[in-house]
Structures are given as structure tokens and as C-alpha cells.
Amino acid sequence: MRIATWNVNSIKARLPNVVAWLRTASPDICLLQELKCVDDAFPALEIGELGYNIATHGQKTYNGVAILSKTPLEDVRRGLDGDESDIQSRYIEAVTGGIRVASIYLPNGNPVETEKFPYKLGFFDRLVKHARAMLRHEEVFVLAGDYNVCPTDADVYDPIGWANDALCRPESRALFRTMINLGLTDAYRALHPNVERAWTFWDYQAGAWQRDRGLRIDHLLLSPQAADRLQACEIDKEPRGRDKASDHTPIWCELAPG
DNA sequence: ATGCCCGGAACGTCCGGA
Numbered sequence: 001m002r003i004a005t006w007n008v009n010s011i012k013a014r015l016p017n018v019v020a021w022l023r024t025a026s027p028d029i030c031l032l033q034e035l036k037c038v039d040d041a042f043p044a045l046e047i048g049e050l051g052y053n054i055a056t057h058g059q060k061t062y063n064g065v066a067i068l069s070k071t072p073l074e075d076v077r078r079g080l081d082g083d084e085s086d087i088q089s090r091y092i093e094a095v096t097g098g099i100r101v102a103s104i105y106l107p108n109g110n111p112v113e114t115e116k117f118p119y120k121l122g123f124f125d126r127l128v129k130h131a132r133a134m135l136r137h138e139e140v141f142v143l144a145g146d147y148n149v150c151p152t153d154a155d156v157y158d159p160i161g162w163a164n165d166a167l168c169r170p171e172s173r174a175l176f177r178t179m180i181n182l183g184l185t186d187a188y189r190a191l192h193p194n195v196e197r198a199w200t201f202w203d204y205q206a207g208a209w210q211r212d213r214g215l216r217i218d219h220l221l222l223s224p225q226a227a228d229r230l231q232a233c234e235i236d237k238e239p240r241g242r243d244k245a246s247d248h249t250p251i252w253c254e255l256a257p258g
Numbered sequence: 259a260t261g262c263c264c265g266g267a268a269c270g271t272c273c274g275g276a
Contacts, residue, residue: 009275010265034275036266061266062274108276148276167276203276204263215276247264247276 001097004252005031005144005218006239007105007201011066012036014246015043021239022050027252028070029096031103033146035064042066057092064089065105065145071097082126090123098258099226100134104145109166117166120148124175131182135223140258143184144220146248149176151186154196155216167217185227187220187253188235200235201248209240220253229255 004027008014011032022030030052035042039058047054051070057078058064067073073094080091093102104127109120127143134141149172153159162168180186192198199214208214222230232254240249 013265034265108274110274110276162276165276201276205276206262208263217276 001029001099001255001257002027002252003029003031003099003101003142003144003220003255004250005033005103005146005220006250007033007146007218007246007248009034009246009248010036011042011064013244015046017239017242017244017246019046019050021236021250022047022052022068025236025250025252029099029101030068031101031144032066032068033064033103033105035066036061037064053096055092055094057089059087059089062088063105065092065103067092067094067096067101067103069094069096069101080123080126080130082129083122086123091127098140099255100139100141102141102143102145104143104147106146106148108148109169109172112164112166112169117169120166121171121175124172128175128178128182131179131184135182138225139223140225140229140255141223142220142226142253143179146217147176147219148217149173149219150215150217151176151189151219155198157197157199157213157215167215179221183224184221185224185230187222187227187230187233188216188251190227190230191233198235200251202240204247218248218251220251222253226255229258231256
């Protein structure tokens with residue numbers, strides 16, 4: 001069972017690249033972020049033709065998340081509890097193939113001196129509470145997506161320059177560590193503890209891709225029951241080098257059959 | 259020190275991204 005996550009930075013602008021990657025990589029489950037479209041505008045025919053069932057939680061222009069799966073989707077839930085005023089589409093969850101999966105687009109949080117940073121921390125806090133509740137069921141689950149957090153200095157090309165950025169601030173890292181301390185496994189780091197320069201994002205600006213100036217901000221967090229089955233986790237850099245690339249590239253994990 | 263590059267909305271130029 002291969003589970004991928006990819007921030008596509010507009011599903012409409014990225015459709016040819018996404019279809020090409022799904023054809024070759026063929027993940028069983030693919031979690032998408034930053035659709036930038038309403039649910040009715042999602043290219044369900046094109047993605048459905050590849051054999052995927054689809055659940056989306058979109059909105060106009062910004063945000064938007066989706067779950068694609070080769071097995072049927074059940075118990076689909078949209079949004080996180082705990083803030084009725086939050087209308088941004090950043091969370092969708094479903095059960096498929098015996099696994100509960102979530103596609104998450106955590107807020108960026110910059111600039112840190114604005115209300116954007118407390119919004120990020122508040123959203124993350126709601127995610128922590130949700131994860132804590134999920135863990136009580138002792139299920140196989142995967143909380144994956146664009147966390148907009150570099151968990152440690154090893155996950156940033158320039159830790160000093162980024163020290164005060166919302167992606168690297170101690171408050172952001174503390175909440176990521178809380179997820180780990182709850183018992184969740186960072187799939188990539190668990191299997192590659194010492195790999196350096198393992199990025200999932202390269203900015204469009206200043207030749208970041210060509211100079212390999214990246215960040216590791218897209219993560220697959222596994223419940224203990226999922227981590228028991230973890231066999232592999234890799235970043236696929238190929239889509240980032242294509243024409244009309246997203247600034248993020250896919251990361252996937254392989255779980256042994258249940 | 260600031261912007262660089264993108265996508266969306268919209269048609270000039272700004273917002274959001276990370």
C-alpha cells in the first residue's frame with residue numbers, strides 16, 4: 001500500500017504533471033494540497049479515469065485539499081473541530097483500504113508578527129487535539145500533507161537565515177514535536193535519520209531548485225499501528241524538475257499489507 | 259535591505275505563497 005502526498009500549487013495549472021506522475025508512480029492513495037479551486041472545478045473525470053476515487057474539500061483561489069484512492073472512500077470528514085470561525089479548506093480525512101488517511105495543508109504563518117502566525121499555531125493545536133483523540137482508537141492512520149514546518153535545522157538549507165521564519169520558529173517546531181511525542185512517526189526521518197538535504201520544497205525564486213536550496217516541510221506522520229507496517233519512504237524529486245512544476249514534490253511511504 | 263517566481267483573479271496590479 002503506497003501512500004503519497006503532494007502540494008500541487010493549483011490542480012488546474014498542474015493537471016498534466018499530476019496525471020503524468022499518477023500514471024507512472026501509481027500510488028494507491030494520493031493526498032493533494034493547494035487545489036486552489038472549488039469542489040465542482042476539480043478535474044474529477046481526468047483523475048477518475050486513472051482509477052481513483054476522489055474526495056475534495058476545496059474553496060475558491062486559496063487552499064483546498066483532496067484524497068485520491070484506488071479503493072472506495074468511506075467516513076469522509078472535512079475540516080478540524082475547535083474553531084467554528086475557520087472557513088479555510090485545509091483538512092480532509094477518510095477511511096480507505098482499511099487505513100484512515102488525512103490530507104492536511106497547515107497554514108504558512110508568515111509574517112510572524114501578524115495574525116497569520118497565531119492562526120497557524122491555533123490550527124496546529126487543533127490538529128494535535130484531533131490526533132490525540134484518533135490515537136485512542138488504536139487504528140492504522142496516516143496524517144500527511146504540507147505541514148509548513150521544518151522540524152529541525154537539518155530540514156532547512158539555511159537554518160540561520162530561516163531561524164525567525166514561521167516554518168522554523170520554536171513554536172512551530174514544538175507543535176510538530178508534540179505530534180511525535182504523542183507517538184506518531186515521521187516516516188521519512190524514521191527510515192533516513194542521517195540523510196542531509198532531503199527537501200520536498202524549493203522556492204520558485206532565486207534559482208532555489210537549480211542551487212538545491214530547499215526545505216523539508218511535507219510529512220507523513222504514522223500512527224503506531226501504521227508505523228509497524230512501514231517499509232519504505234522516499235521523496236520523488238522528478239516532478240520538481242519538469243516544466244510547469246509545482247514548488248513542492250511528492251513524498252510517499254510504503255506500508256506492508258495489513 | 260528588497261526582490262527575484264508563480265497562480266489566481268482580472269485585465270492593472272495585488273495577494274498569497276514559504
